[in-house]
Amino acid sequence: MTQSLLHQILDYANRANPYPIYEQLRKTPVHHDDGGPYVISTYYEIRSLLHDPRISSDARNLASTAGDPLAEPAQEEESALPPGFLRLDPPEHDRLRRMTNRPFGPPHSPHRVDGMRGELHDIVSGLVDGIGDPGRIDLVEQFSYPFPVTVICRLLGVPREDESRFHTWADTIAASLDPDPDADPTERGKGANDARMQLGMYLAGLIEERRKNPGDDMLSQLATAKGEDGSMTTMELLSTAALLLIAGHETTVNLITNGMLTLLRHPDVLQRLREDPRLAVPVVEELLRFEPPVQLVPQRTTLADIEVRGVTIPKGASLWLVLASGNRDPQRFEDPDRFDPDRPDNQHLGLGSGIHSCFGAPLARLEAQFALAELARRLENPRLLEDPPPYRQNAVLRGPRHLHISCDGIRP
Amino acid sequence: MLGDGSLERLKREGRIVVVGASLAGLRAAETLRAEGFAGSLTLIGDEPHEPYDRPPLSKQVLLGRAAADRTALPRLRSVDATWRLGVPATGLDMAAGRVRLADDDEVPYDRLLIATGVRARAWPREAEAELDGVFVLRTRDDSAALARRLEEGPKRVLVIGAGFTGSEIASACRERGLAVTVAERGAAPLVGALGGVVGAVAAEMQREHGVDLRCGVMVTALEGDASGRVRAAHLSDGSTVETDVVIVSLGAIRNTEWLAGSGLGAGPRGIACDAGCRAFDIRGIVTDDIYAAGDVARSPHPLFGYQFLSLEHWGNAASQARIAAHNMISESTDRIPHMEVPAFWSSQFGVNIKSVGVPSLGTEVLISQGALRDHRFIGVYGYQGRVIGAVAFDQARWLPFYQELIETTAAFPPPFPTVDRCSDGQRPLDADFPDPSVPTHGPTVTLGGYSPADRRMTFTPAH
Numbered sequence: 032m033t034q035s036l037l038h039q040i041l042d043y044a045n046r047a048n049p050y051p052i053y054e055q056l057r058k059t060p061v062h063h064d065d066g067g068p069y070v071i072s073t074y075y076e077i078r079s080l081l082h083d084p085r086i087s088s089d090a091r092n093l094a095s096t097a098g099d100p101l102a103e104p105a106q107e108e109e110s111a112l113p114p115g116f117l118r119l120d121p122p123e124h125d126r127l128r129r130m131t132n133r134p135f136g137p138p139h140s141p142h143r144v145d146g147m148r149g150e151l152h153d154i155v156s157g158l159v160d161g162i163g164d165p166g167r168i169d170l171v172e173q174f175s176y177p178f179p180v181t182v183i184c185r186l187l188g189v190p191r192e193d194e195s196r197f198h199t200w201a202d203t204i205a206a207s208l209d210p211d212p213d214a215d216p217t218e219r220g221k222g223a224n225d226a227r228m229q230l231g232m233y234l235a236g237l238i239e240e241r242r243k244n245p246g247d248d249m250l251s252q253l254a255t256a257k258g259e260d261g262s263m264t265t266m267e268l269l270s271t272a273a274l275l276l277i278a279g280h281e282t283t284v285n286l287i288t289n290g291m292l293t294l295l296r297h298p299d300v301l302q303r304l305r306e307d308p309r310l311a312v313p314v315v316e317e318l319l320r321f322e323p324p325v326q327l328v329p330q331r332t333t334l335a336d337i338e339v340r341g342v343t344i345p346k347g348a349s350l351w352l353v354l355a356s357g358n359r360d361p362q363r364f365e366d367p368d369r370f371d372p373d374r375p376d377n378q379h380l381g382l383g384s385g386i387h388s389c390f391g392a393p394l395a396r397l398e399a400q401f402a403l404a405e406l407a408r409r410l411e412n413p414r415l416l417e418d419p420p421p422y423r424q425n426a427v428l429r430g431p432r433h434l435h436i437s438c439d440g441i442r443p
Numbered sequence: 444m445l446g447d448g449s450l451e452r453l454k455r456e457g458r459i460v461v462v463g464a465s466l467a468g469l470r471a472a473e474t475l476r477a478e479g480f481a482g483s484l485t486l487i488g489d490e491p492h493e494p495y496d497r498p499p500l501s502k503q504v505l506l507g508r509a510a511a512d513r514t515a516l517p518r519l520r521s522v523d524a525t526w527r528l529g530v531p532a533t534g535l536d537m538a539a540g541r542v543r544l545a546d547d548d549e550v551p552y553d554r555l556l557i558a559t560g561v562r563a564r565a566w567p568r569e570a571e572a573e574l575d576g577v578f579v580l581r582t583r584d585d586s587a588a589l590a591r592r593l594e595e596g597p598k599r600v601l602v603i604g605a606g607f608t609g610s611e612i613a614s615a616c617r618e619r620g621l622a623v624t625v626a627e628r629g630a631a632p633l634v635g636a637l638g639g640v641v642g643a644v645a646a647e648m649q650r651e652h653g654v655d656l657r658c659g660v661m662v663t664a665l666e667g668d669a670s671g672r673v674r675a676a677h678l679s680d681g682s683t684v685e686t687d688v689v690i691v692s693l694g695a696i697r698n699t700e701w702l703a704g705s706g707l708g709a710g711p712r713g714i715a716c717d718a719g720c721r722a723f724d725i726r727g728i729v730t731d732d733i734y735a736a737g738d739v740a741r742s743p744h745p746l747f748g749y750q751f752l753s754l755e756h757w758g759n760a761a762s763q764a765r766i767a768a769h770n771m772i773s774e775s776t777d778r779i780p781h782m783e784v785p786a787f788w789s790s791q792f793g794v795n796i797k798s799v800g801v802p803s804l805g806t807e808v809l810i811s812q813g814a815l816r817d818h819r820f821i822g823v824y825g826y827q828g829r830v831i832g833a834v835a836f837d838q839a840r841w842l843p844f845y846q847e848l849i850e851t852t853a854a855f856p857p858p859f860p861t862v863d864r865c866s867d868g869q870r871p872l873d874a875d876f877p878d879p880s881v882p883t884h885g886p887t888v889t890l891g892g893y894s895p896a897d898r899r900m901t902f903t904p905a906h
């Protein structure tokens with residue numbers, strides 16, 4: 032009996048290289064096994080669904096979650112935060128995203144991300160300085176993992192002395208998103224809930240404090256904003272802060288780790304990057320296409336019966352949009368399985384598209400560019416100790432659990 | 444031309460002349476070189492400047508955020524060409540294959556691309572148009588002069604005509620804190636392009652930003668003081684507006700006069716060309732060696748029943764130019780048709796407006812997402828039971844979906860629910876376009892019937 036394609040995607044045995052399954056999948060651009068989600072795998076279909084106003088990101092519009100192995104159980108605890116704008120439709124989505132953007136990006140804050148360059152550089156070089164034994168480095172533990180949490184802390188304005196607590200909560204929450212089949216699920220769930228709760232309480236306290244003594248960090252500005260959209264409630268603020276932390280953590284970790292892995296598999300590109308750090312820009316774009324940290328977007332549903340490529344998807348159905356497969360669609364990308372930073376017109380789906388397209392994109396890009404350029408410059412003759420590396424369980428936020436490398440030394 | 448090597452010869456040592464050195468001319472020249480044209484290339488432009496970008500002229504430049512002389516178009520590649528800037532073309536000899544220039548020089552061509560665009564319609568009373576303080580806005584020099592005058596802090600600015608350009612100018616003036624009056628003959632701003640329902644939103648935006656908006660009136664006369672400076676404008680309702688700056692924004696005139704008598708199918712509605720950008724002669728027969736692109740061209744569009752469509756849209760000029768250039772140096776089987784769905788954007792009063800398709804052809808409009816009162820919505824336009832256009836106010840990310848509806852001639856009104864459907868979107872409304880026989884100020888899309896010959900042109904109205 033062959034396993035259904037859906038289960039092959041989720042099967043851990045395929046984590047290191049899911050791309051042949053996606054290729055199979057694309058033969059049926061709208062794939063549906065009885066009762067399961069509708070899986071969309073071709074570039075143009077994914078792109079148009081991401082712009083389709085008949086598609087909702089709000090789980091309340093799902094007819095049923097039975098049959099969708101990635102559906103999240105409804106949160107029942109009273110302490111649960113309302114969903115962040117990732118899981119909301121307009122107009123609420125637009126309102127919250129606009130308000131969050133006010134202190135983050137143009138037109139109101141065109142310099143926020145750019146202004147973090149110096150800080151990003153310092154964090155990155157600090158992490159590389161601290162690597163220690165060049166003979167055996169776990170790039171995930173020692174570099175990729177701590178980096179984005181530190182960045183979010185600085186962005187939100189978490190005081191330095193609290194950063195380590197923040198890291199602990201983020202780790203616990205991230206681990207719960209990556210079920211280890213050997214661990215006890217109830218224990219893990221409880222740990223994550225505790226972490227969420229403590230994080231929530233910590234942030235609530237910080238928000239109170241910032242309301243009284245606002246700085247120019249994002250949390251202060253969000254807490255004190257009085258724009259055309261009014262201001263956020265404390266609950267909205269909490270879920271937005273949590274969203275920024277969660278959406279910007281594992282994703283960035285994986286982009287950097289996948290990035291280094293891919294560069295080590297393509298030494299010619301690594302060499303070019305070492306010689307010219309500006310190459311980091313197209314390298315990161317191509318990575319977002321070639322090894323996207325968000326492999327698929329599972330939380331979408333139809334508000335009406337819709338037809339895609341001759342298949343009628345009924346109202347309330349759950350959809351998976353397999354971004355990583357669309358990124359390898361030969362109808363859109365020439366020679367799609369080749370890693371080629373010189374690719375022209377690289378409009379990948381790695382950061383989504385449409386109204387939910389990645390909010391943190393400018394920051395995520397900059398983080399990855401700094402990280403990879405610095406690693407390329409400073410690691411002397413780096414080599415993979417294990418290929419493929421061990422992966423995390425998670426099929427959606429896919430990336431190595433460890434990336435063991437060695438090098439001859441670390442340049443100053 | 445097939446197989447006899449003449450195309451190869453053209454590509455190797457032919458002579459291509461481009462008249463009009465702006466967006467369309469530049470993009471065509473770049474494409475010719477990128478596609479391997481190695482012969483001689485001449486660009487003729489009557490403006491003394493290298494190709495520059497016009498959209499910022501009514502936006503960033505008037506706000507003082509960009510200098511008018513810093514608007515050069517980005518070059519997509521280097522172009523080896525002879526530039527004849529500052530010299531207008533004055534005539535065309537189709538039989539001899541020559542373009543005549545104002546300095547009496549003649550430039551021979553094997554292939555000619557005409558990309559002379561449009562110019563601003565001047566205030567019709569010449570003496571009044573020449574008063575100091577009366578402006579039009581089409582060129583870099585216009586914009587620089589106007590920006591300078593705005594810098595001096597005039598007491599009031601009068602904008603005549605509330606099309607896209609007029610509205611953007613009014614917006615920039617308000618952002619600079621200047622008092623602004625806008626006089627519009629139609630019932631609302633943008634009414635010619637977007638209809639009365641959406642025009643009412645544009646009117647609200649203007650008023651909320653402190654514009655003294657007067658619709659349904661015409662400016663009948665401009666009055667100067669003894670020193671020849673404009674001091675007031677008289678309106679058809681009997682009122683007078685005291686003002687020291689007047690911007691005439693009454694739409695555009697196609698630059699085709701220089702082709703009069705040449706035998707080419709060129710006239711006030713532009714140059715008729717086929718979907719492959721080849722120009723027609725006045726008999727309605729397509730030429731082999733003359734092409735047209737950009738604002739000056741009008742060509743049959745498959746989505747609109749192959750009626751001739753002329754567009755004053757940036758994106759159209761860029762893509763039509765690329766296609767014209769490609770087709771000029773290709774075998775007939777390798778030519779590609781120009782049939783992009785029209786798209787246009789504007790930014791005014793803090794709102795990003797974007798449209799796809801041809802809203803002005805619609806008779807009905809459905810507010811499918813968002814709400815008119817929030818100035819944040821999508822309007823879908825329907826014509827004879829199909830979707831023909833859409834406009835987004837601060838909702839542009841959804842437009843690719845509506846573009847697909849237009850391309851697939853989807854049914855109107857769209858029968859499905861969408862996110863963010865409000866009470867405005869329960870049923871279609873009369874789009875409320877003005878009577879097409881009464882010209883509004885500068886529609887940026889004109890549908891020109893089926894005949895390539897201008898003199899027999901029958902206007903097929905939107906209604």
Ligand SMILES: Cc1cc2nc3c(=O)[nH]c(=O)nc-3n(C[C@H](O)[C@H](O)[C@H](O)COP(=O)(O)OP(=O)(O)OC[C@H]3O[C@@H](n4cnc5c(N)ncnc54)[C@H](O)[C@@H]3O)c2cc1C
Pocket residue numbers: 462463464465466467468487488489490496497498499500501530531532533558559560561562580581582608698701736737738739754755756757758760786787788789790
């Ligand atoms: C103020 C302003 C704002 C705009 N904003 C937008 C916007 O937001 N969005 C949008 O989509 N579009 C906008 N447009 C329209 C857009 O700029 C035009 O569609 C585009 O410039 C068309 O390019 P073109 O090359 O066809 O014509 P043009 O740019 O008009 O260029 C034609 C050139 O040919 C020259 N010429 C004319 N006659 C002769 C002759 N006999 N000999 C030699 N040269 C000649 C002209 O002087 C000119 O330099 C705007 C236009 C203006 C003026």
Ligand code: HEM
Pocket residue numbers: 088116117118128274275276278279280282283286323324325328380381382383384386387388389390391392394395396
């Ligand atoms: C490399 C790193 C990243 C990748 C690959 C990535 C990818 C994505 C993708 C694919 C989406 C779309 C989800 C959907 O359509 O439902 C998304 C949304 C989002 N991302 Fe990212 N992201 C990254 C980094 C970040 C960072 C650093 C932040 C925060 C600072 C962030 C914040 C968000 C938010 C808030 C959303 C929701 C947007 C919305 O619903 O409007 N992301 N991201």
